[in-house]
Amino acid sequence: MLFNSFEFALFLPLSFLLYWFVFKKHLKAQNFFLLAISYLFYGWWDWRFLSLIAFSSLVDFIAGQQIEKSNTKARKKLFLWISICTNLGFLGFFKYFNFFTESFADMLNMVGMQTNPWSLNVILPVGISFYTFQTMSYTIDVYREQMKAEKDPIAFFAYVSFFPQLVAGPIERAVNLLPQFKIKREFSYEQGADGMRLILWGLFKKVVIADNCAIFVNEVFANYQTASGLELILGAVFFAFQIYGDFSGYSDIAIGTAKLFGFDLMTNFRTPYFSRDMAEFWRRWHISLSTWFRDYVYIPLGGSRVGKGRAVFNTFVIFVVSGFWHGANWTFIVWGALNAVYFLPLLLMGKNRKNTDTVAENRVLPNLRELWQMGSTFGLTCLAWVFFRSESVGDAWSYILQLFTLNHDFNVDLPYSIYLTLPIFIFLEWCFREKGIFRLKTINRINRYTIYFSIALCIFLLGRFNNQEFIYFQF
Amino acid sequence: MGRFLFKLSLFGTIFTILCGLYIYLFATNKSDTIYIKIISPKYCSFILGSSRASQGIEPLVLMKNLNLKHEIYNYAFTVNRAVWGPSHLKAIKKKLKKCDTSALFIIECNLWSFYSKSSKLNSFPEENAPPNSIVFPNIHPNFEYFSGGYDFPNLHLIIPSDGKENSYVNELGRMVITKKFDSTLIDQNIKTKMKTYANKFNSVIKDERRFKYLSETIAELSKYGEVFLVRMPVANEMLVLEEELAPKFDERMKAISNGRYINLKYLSNTYITTDGNHIQNKYVDSVTCIIADSVNIQLKR
Numbered sequence: 001m002l003f004n005s006f007e008f009a010l011f012l013p014l015s016f017l018l019y020w021f022v023f024k025k026h027l028k029a030q031n032f033f034l035l036a037i038s039y040l041f042y043g044w045w046d047w048r049f050l051s052l053i054a055f056s057s058l059v060d061f062i063a064g065q066q067i068e069k070s071n072t073k074a075r076k077k078l079f080l081w082i083s084i085c086t087n088l089g090f091l092g093f094f095k096y097f098n099f100f101t102e103s104f105a106d107m108l109n110m111v112g113m114q115t116n117p118w119s120l121n122v123i124l125p126v127g128i129s130f131y132t133f134q135t136m137s138y139t140i141d142v143y144r145e146q147m148k149a150e151k152d153p154i155a156f157f158a159y160v161s162f163f164p165q166l167v168a169g170p171i172e173r174a175v176n177l178l179p180q181f182k183i184k185r186e187f188s189y190e191q192g193a194d195g196m197r198l199i200l201w202g203l204f205k206k207v208v209i210a211d212n213c214a215i216f217v218n219e220v221f222a223n224y225q226t227a228s229g230l231e232l233i234l235g236a237v238f239f240a241f242q243i244y245g246d247f248s249g250y251s252d253i254a255i256g257t258a259k260l261f262g263f264d265l266m267t268n269f270r271t272p273y274f275s276r277d278m279a280e281f282w283r284r285w286h287i288s289l290s291t292w293f294r295d296y297v298y299i300p301l302g303g304s305r306v307g308k309g310r311a312v313f314n315t316f317v318i319f320v321v322s323g324f325w326h327g328a329n330w331t332f333i334v335w336g337a338l339n340a341v342y343f344l345p346l347l348l349m350g351k352n353r354k355n356t357d358t359v360a361e362n363r364v365l366p367n368l369r370e371l372w373q374m375g376s377t378f379g380l381t382c383l384a385w386v387f388f389r390s391e392s393v394g395d396a397w398s399y400i401l402q403l404f405t406l407n408h409d410f411n412v413d414l415p416y417s418i419y420l421t422l423p424i425f426i427f428l429e430w431c432f433r434e435k436g437i438f439r440l441k442t443i444n445r446i447n448r449y450t451i452y453f454s455i456a457l458c459i460f461l462l463g464r465f466n467n468q469e470f471i472y473f474q475f
Numbered sequence: 476m477g478r479f480l481f482k483l484s485l486f487g488t489i490f491t492i493l494c495g496l497y498i499y500l501f502a503t504n505k506s507d508t509i510y511i512k513i514i515s516p517k518y519c520s521f522i523l524g525s526s527r528a529s530q531g532i533e534p535l536v537l538m539k540n541l542n543l544k545h546e547i548y549n550y551a552f553t554v555n556r557a558v559w560g561p562s563h564l565k566a567i568k569k570k571l572k573k574c575d576t577s578a579l580f581i582i583e584c585n586l587w588s589f590y591s592k593s594s595k596l597n598s599f600p601e602e603n604a605p606p607n608s609i610v611f612p613n614i615h616p617n618f619e620y621f622s623g624g625y626d627f628p629n630l631h632l633i634i635p636s637d638g639k640e641n642s643y644v645n646e647l648g649r650m651v652i653t654k655k656f657d658s659t660l661i662d663q664n665i666k667t668k669m670k671t672y673a674n675k676f677n678s679v680i681k682d683e684r685r686f687k688y689l690s691e692t693i694a695e696l697s698k699y700g701e702v703f704l705v706r707m708p709v710a711n712e713m714l715v716l717e718e719e720l721a722p723k724f725d726e727r728m729k730a731i732s733n734g735r736y737i738n739l740k741y742l743s744n745t746y747i748t749t750d751g752n753h754i755q756n757k758y759v760d761s762v763t764c765i766i767a768d769s770v771n772i773q774l775k776r
Contacts, residue, residue: 020476187476187479189476189478189479192476192479193479193482196483222594223594452486453490453493456490457490457494460490460494460618460621460622461621461622463622465622
């Protein structure tokens, strides 16, 4: 079930009304209902994969309890590894099996040993990378004694499968989300209204910005061999907006939907394209994943508080693994490595925490220096997106080489709605860079409602409702 | 909770009413031909095909010359929407009022609608565009039409009229072009159009699926009346290009239509077009008369 589908437009209000009018009296009833609708939401794609998520939840539920009960470190470690191996095993089998066998066969072929790779025709379960990471964070936190093991299976299963963020994040930490399943939720007008604001803004980003950009981007990337330099530059720039609108739009709808049910999820994006350097970009882009890797991989490896060589290695590992998390393709690995290359000079010069505030804070416009910094960071990001979007590294490389041709013909149809909406989107994003959509709460009612109606009108008139999937579902 | 639901319902209701009212009052006063055709009532007889037919075949003239029992509606669209495929056939069926077996269907065959880009051979791109994408046509105001990614250049079509439009849709669906064309403008239009079609010529290949679906469309419509295929006159430059692309097109059409094929390509020198593709408004009645005469002859009336 997609957030931008007709089914979800029925599912959400029905679930909302049942949740607050029928199941509101008892915490257990609330959790049980959330679990039931989350399984329905997930089973809508393919009910067979429900067994996978149920098994993963069961293993982690038992592992968490056993870790807490164990008296010895070795026994704790054993259950932690059972949890990690189960989750990574599922992920490895469903997502990476074919990649590893094919890459291994390619390697053998390169040294002259002809082999036919044995690949499986497996379907990638939607959102597997998200929920396995979320549930792993629970067992690791219990192991580190940062939280108590959960005793209530319904609360735990509902936490793992919580439908707003189940298939594309934000990847929640157990310490933040699980305790919210332990307190009976009461409806708050403020929280509900914030939820609706986020859903409205998220839908605008997805169906107006991302899906309109997608038309142009798909055309350019499918025919890049014959496209001009100008078309290719615009293809990369529009893809930057497409993936941002798509993914941050999903996150906004997810966070907004969770608010409607009385939950607060973590922020996943904070206007990343207004970053002044790559380190700032990575503090603002897909925050739930970057902080997951920081907390569970980078810091355990020693982080940056080690020798320079080791710090470089750690940084490289974190970016490459992060790229690989996105998909079983060398393009994602190169994308990750390229971002590491962008990031490393800042780390080595000790400038990676230079821009921790918001650009042009308390000012209307940025200064020239900030403008240049934002422009160059955006340019580097777009270059890296070419690898992310291409089918293969070879395609990406050809695309980039072709990009520098002097041919500036423009023969691709660009949806005209983009001319109108993209500047408005960039303007609103600039206005929202400090407080997000909640900035609107500070302006007077007439202006506020004018903006809400305008956004709703854009969604209605210019949005594309042809059930275009969210890009991050494939991860 | 009460306050939240009340405000949310109020927002939704006001938004729906305002949009509905706006569409109802203004969306038909200008030249969004597609919308006007989609919301029209069902008809028994049709003129189908591309913009060549949409602009070039007048239903009133056909009715007068053929003494038709039922009104005939011009349900032709642009060449990228009126492509013979499953979704266009479905759209036609949704508009069809099943009267008896005395209906008449004039299907204009634009050669370019039988050719597709090789990348599009595994799909039917027209299915995402109105009228083919509309599940509930024949309703006004039609929210579905406007919510399907209404594109920016069309927005001016639903802004209150300034009385300076270059075209309108008459009550039986023909798009009437009121703009005046002098020879310089026509030359310029033909040049631009030929450049576009020359590019198209190099990038398309024959799409057999389109021929198959045209046959299916004819078979379906034949249940309700007589079906005729028509090839409209175009500018000489366009005809040369089309003959080069598909020299045996006429034979194929003749075979598909069981001989009920009215070929007006030989009139390409007689009638001047506005852009190489569409005949001028002043010739519409006489071209339609020729079609009517041919139908009369074939039906031996």
